[in-house]
Amino acid sequence: GDSVTQMEGPVTLSEEAFLTINCTYTATGYPSLFWYVQYPGEGLQLLLKATKADDKGSNKGFEATYRKETTSFHLEKGSVQVSDSAVYFCALIWAAGNKLTFGGGTRVLVKP
Amino acid sequence: EAGVAQSPRYKIIEKRQSVAFWCNPISGHATLYWYQQILGQGPKLLIQFQNNGVVDDSQLPKDRFSAERLKGVDSTLKIQPAKLEDSAVYLCASSFVGVTYEQYFGPGTRLTVT
Numbered sequence: 001g002d003s004v005t006q007m008e009g010p011v012t013l014s015e016e017a018f019l020t021i022n023c024t025y026t027a028t029g030y031p032s033l034f035w036y037v038q039y040p041g042e043g044l045q046l047l048l049k050a051t052k053a054d055d056k057g058s059n060k061g062f063e064a065t066y067r068k069e070t071t072s073f074h075l076e077k078g079s080v081q082v083s084d085s086a087v088y089f090c091a092l093i094w095a096a097g098n099k100l101t102f103g104g105g106t107r108v109l110v111k112p
Numbered sequence: 113e114a115g116v117a118q119s120p121r122y123k124i125i126e127k128r129q130s131v132a133f134w135c136n137p138i139s140g141h142a143t144l145y146w147y148q149q150i151l152g153q154g155p156k157l158l159i160q161f162q163n164n165g166v167v168d169d170s171q172l173p174k175d176r177f178s179a180e181r182l183k184g185v186d187s188t189l190k191i192q193p194a195k196l197e198d199s200a201v202y203l204c205a206s207s208f209v210g211v212t213y214e215q216y217f218g219p220g221t222r223l224t225v226t
Contacts, residue, residue: 004154032213043116043203043217044155089154093213099168100213102154 002027004090004103012109013080021075021106023064023090031092033057033066033073034100038087047075047088080110114138116218118204124224130192133221137185137206143167145215146179146189147203155203161187162209194225 007022025031035047035057048057053068064075073090090103117136125131137144143162147155158177160167163184172179176195181187191198201222205215 034213041219043219044205044215045217046214049213091154098212099157099160100155100215102156104152104154 002031002092002094002101004092004101006088006090006103006106008104009087009107010109011106012111015081015110015112016079017110019075019077019080019084019108021088021090021108023073023075023103025071025073025090025092027071027092027094029094030068031094033064034091034093035062035064035073035075036089036091036102038089038105040086044089080108082110082112084108085110116204116206116216118202118218118221120221121219122222122224124226125194127196127225128193130190131194131223132188132190133202133204133223135187135189135204135218137187137204138216140208141206141216142184142209143207143212144181144187145203145205145207146187147205149201149203149220151200158189191223194223196225199223199225 032051034049036044037047038044048059050057050066056065062077087105087107089105146158149155158172159169159179161181164181179189201220203220205217207215
C-alpha cells in the first residue's frame, strides 16, 4: 500500500540556519503530495502542496518540489526562525483512494 | 472563522473503562474525519464521514470503537472497553466535500489508558 517515510527527529537548529526535512514515498501511480505542520498546542495545518511531477509548493518561506524520479518531496527553508519550531508531517493522497497517508512526523526545534 | 472544536483535551482512564470524544467541525464542512495518532507516529485515519454517512471505516477496530454523526454536524467517537494500546491523541478534522487534501484539524484529545 501507499506509505510515506520521513527523516527522524528531532532536528535542532540555530536561528537563520538552513532546514531540510527529507520525505520519500511509495505509491501506486502519481499521488498528490503535502506538508502539514503542527505548532505546539495546535492542530495540524496544511503548509504546502504539489499535485504533479516537478511542481513546487511554497508557503511561509518553505518550499518542496515533487520529484517523480526519486519519489521524494523534501521540505526546505533557507533561514529558520524560532517560530518555525513545530512537528512537520509529509503526506500523500492517491485520488482513487481519497485518503491522506501521513509520514511519522519530524520535530524541529529552532534555538535563538 | 471558528476552527474544529474537540473535547475533552485530556482524558485518563483505566483499562476496560469507556470513553467518548466529541468533535464540532467547521461550519459548512460536510466531511469529517477521526484519526488516531500514537506517540512518534503520523495520524492514522479511523473513520471518515460525509454528512451523516460513513465513507471509510476500514481501519476502525469495530469490536471496541464506534463513531456517529447523527445530524451531519457534530460527531462522537467512543471506545468501549479501552485497552492500554489505545493511549494516543485522537484528532478530528473536517473539509469541504471533494477537497480531502485540505483538512482542518482540531487540537486533539490526549487519551491515557492505565
